[in-house]
Amino acid sequence: MTEHDTGHEPVGYSSDKENYARRLARIEGQVRGIKRMVESDTYCIDVLTQIAAVNKALHSLSLGLVTDHMNHCVIDAAASGDEAEIAEKVTEVSATIGRLLR
Amino acid sequence: MTEHDTGHEPVGYSSDKENYARRLARIEGQVRGIKRMVESDTYCIDVLTQIAAVNKALHSLSLGLVTDHMNHCVIDAAASGDEAEIAEKVTEVSATIGRLLR
Amino acid sequence: MTEHDTGHEPVGYSSDKENYARRLARIEGQVRGIKRMVESDTYCIDVLTQIAAVNKALHSLSLGLVTDHMNHCVIDAAASGDEAEIAEKVTEVSATIGRLLR
């Protein structure tokens, strides 16, 4: 995993950043709620139902981020015509999709 | 989803409750970290890599809970010989697995 | 993976065996259709849409088999009261669910 200097170029999700932060805050709250369910001995199935809801929210968020990334970073690389940069971007997004599919 | 009165019987994960609560606290922290990554314009791919790590942690936790649930709630129902109770438990865990598989 | 002698006891899906075989024949046909799509240069996205349909059919089939397995093999083990047998069955179905979740 390489860290990228984001000082020079906006990231793919820039225009939707607040929306993503808000959804992540909600997911954080859902996970905290699940922890409390466990601490107060909530029935297993009810705990698992909430975990499935978090999975779903994370999948939807991932798909949004992948789409934004393609719309900006991948398309920009493609437009630049820089073959090495294009290859790197596609390999990177492909590895990411592979991790999400698992 | 029905809420269950847990005052009378321990839930399936009782003996491992603190372990689950600790893992959920860690996942909550991971999600908070991802929110901060988004707020500080971290590169999309690095955000997605962290989301994949949360997915993985949640999957492992789900599998543990399903296993504990079968070991206790489902097996207890089966041992009771109460056909209606057995059918309800299996239907319930099957629906839960279906939601996790999606 | 151990092979089990199925001569002595019916498997969990016995009563629904023909239904499962029919669905698997249909999935086999779908996969053959996808192979032909590839051989005739069908557009990537249309190929992937058909693969997603096969995934979905396999997931639904898996869930049915896991449910039948719990309803018969796991419940029978539980009813027997044989602790070692119960533990083995639950460990086995849990490992299987883990493989399907991945």
Add this chain to the structure above:
Amino acid sequence: MTEHDTGHEPVGYSSDKENYARRLARIEGQVRGIKRMVESDTYCIDVLTQIAAVNKALHSLSLGLVTDHMNHCVIDAAASGDEAEIAEKVTEVSATIGRLLR
């Protein structure tokens, strides 16, 4: 789902077409094998293990096709500079990834 006229342009996986066809033939054989397992009352867990293997093979194949598609169709659209075409391609691949993630 729109069918695409593939007479005019090669599809993204053209150079690897035979490899994909071969893998699909193998998956077709695996599914046929699973059908036979069901017909001969093979133990549920062994059937499910083989289904998990097919899932894995299909996931790997999907990821390859998505990658090839991005490397060719998406990158070509991006290079063309045609905004509408780019938007269509990204929307299409995003919807496809969404279906695979489910």
